[in-house]
Amino acid sequence: MTAPRHLALGVLLLVAVPACRRDARPALRFWALGREGEVVAQLLPEFERRHPGLRVRVQQIPWSAAHEKLLTAFVGGAMPDVLQVGNTWLPELVALGALEPLDERLARSAAMRTADYFPGILAANLIDGVTYGVPWYVDTRLLFYRTDLLAAAGLARPPPTWAGWVAAMVRMQAAAGPGSWAILLPAREWEPLVILGLQWGADLLRDDARYGDFRSPAFRAAFTFYLEFFRRGLAPPGETAVANVYQDFARGAFSVYLTGPWNLGEFARRLPAAARDRWSTAPLPSPDGEYPGASLAGGASLVIARGSRRQNDAWALVEYLAEPAQQARFYQLTGDLPARQSAWRAAALPDDPRAGAFWLQLQHVRSTPKIPEWERIASAIAHYGEAAIRGDMGIDGALEALDRDVDGVLAKRRWLLERAGG
């Protein structure tokens, strides 16, 4: 007796459920990373209001898993429409053929003005002359330092040149007292060493990135200078010497820290109250007279998947997130520094004493070699840098081994270039 009724209900459901689905377009899929992925959802209601019928589904992915997940998604044909990537990943994704070139859309767009971006950062999104990413926020490295310890060392300002750098560190270490380090150069990171190399004019790779060029006089000089901080006991040789960066910075366990813009927010939030007003930032010293010295053109970009069937909608989202107003709002939500200079001015950032140093630094940024193998090469640089810091290897031994490893990593690239050439 109830069976027919159940049957009718079932048929109704079968008909109704797909029908409900059909009248709304599927949501635009947007992958965002880390903290940005949590926060960006707050910007989207406005976008959806302006584009009726368009919904955005944000999937948040932790940075640590992002690279692997991206490659897997590409192989599995499950790429989203829009995604956030670190700009150093672009060469790899381009080699995969995973990204849509954006030059035409950029040229046609009324909202985008490429002149508004930091030139060095925009250049990082150019692979072989083609733009694949729109800068979303920027990232570079410079010095965070304790203002009171600088004054106690009798210094008027952070060192503007390499020549005064080591001497200034010695004086700051003396001012901070025994048991302290002058500068924290995270020994496991490749960035400090590569920055110094780029500043000294090292090309890192040679012959159109066919071979490593780390035994060049320029890189060797930079490497020697870098190791000087560790040899003289000015920088801690391992990660574990510093238990908690924020507490130790407040304690004066180290007085200078080579790090990036995310620490603007972290320092403001995590430093104990007593240390809140005792720090500032400064652009990097340079090896010659030209202050400031160069740093890295880091940051995250928004890209569109080549396989996406909704590239116009995807572009609308990219355009929206690139608007100066949204960039300024995003800065307020995350503390990430905007990629557009008009957004900086809108938020009065260039005049902020701490963000201001980044403004200056961002005018002097350079990209690392734009080849898919870069991440691996960078990891090898950090590896041999750490070995030399520990004293396991000498300068020349480490550089020779580094060149050998890098040549091995680039073997496939050489083969591809030769095949294309002949």
Next chain:
Amino acid sequence: MRVRIDPAWALVTPALLAIGVFFFLPVVAALGLSFTDFDVYAVGDLARLRVVGLANYCHLLADARFWTALRNTAYFVFVGGPLSVTVSLGVALLVEARLVRLKGLFRTVFLLPVVTTLVAVAVVWRFLYQPRFGLLNHLLGLVHVGPIDWLGDPRWAMPAIILLAVWKNFGFNMLIFVAGLQGIPAQLDEAARLDGAGAWQRLRRVTLPMLAPTFVFVAVITLIGYFQLFAEPYVMTQGGPGDSTLSVALLMYEEGFRWWNMGAGSAIAFVLFGIVLALTVLQLRLRRGDLRLATSGSGGAR
């Protein structure tokens, strides 16, 4: 003539299919991959794939990091393995001792580390190992030892990993030993007692020989499991400091999933497989000899 098919095939076919598709096929594919230079370039365009024969294996054998990883793994297996089995056996004997009350409670407590997520455990152990504020160094300080930079010093990082792994894993082997102990007839122990054997003699002459089959199982499982050392260094040290906790499985993961060199990664997987297989066979051979000795020895004593 009609061919009669054994109906058993109908029953095992689904399982065989599943094993074939999800086990044998990937293994064969990985073996094939290990003879190619499959990498990011090849993912984008298969025309950029080269068959390289044994080059991946040759590079691996020439790679200093591989030997470092193998040395570290061997260190972990041959120090951590016996230590883990000894601790498991000791705890099992204690838990099964007659005087112990609340056996179930102890068994559960000792099994807890096994069932806890390693990532959560690692967070706590990182605190314990912290050089300046960690509990471990505080305790060592009380007896005027240290401080030791557990995870930051290349000499101490592997011992620290071993300590964590032994603590994390002994519960499982303990459970197997407990089962083995419960399988030993109580009469044997009582007979030995009547014959005037002391506790140590009863352990050596009765309990341990009777446990021999359990021992073989535990040793083989531990050897295989410990050779696949991955999660502990991955979570605690990422292979550092200075590659002192880099294991073969971690190196394989790096090649395959961090750098996406599937060819080179697969080659490491098969080398690791070969090593584990060879050692397991060797171990079984040795133990079989042992077992025969043990049974003939106890037979002779009667």
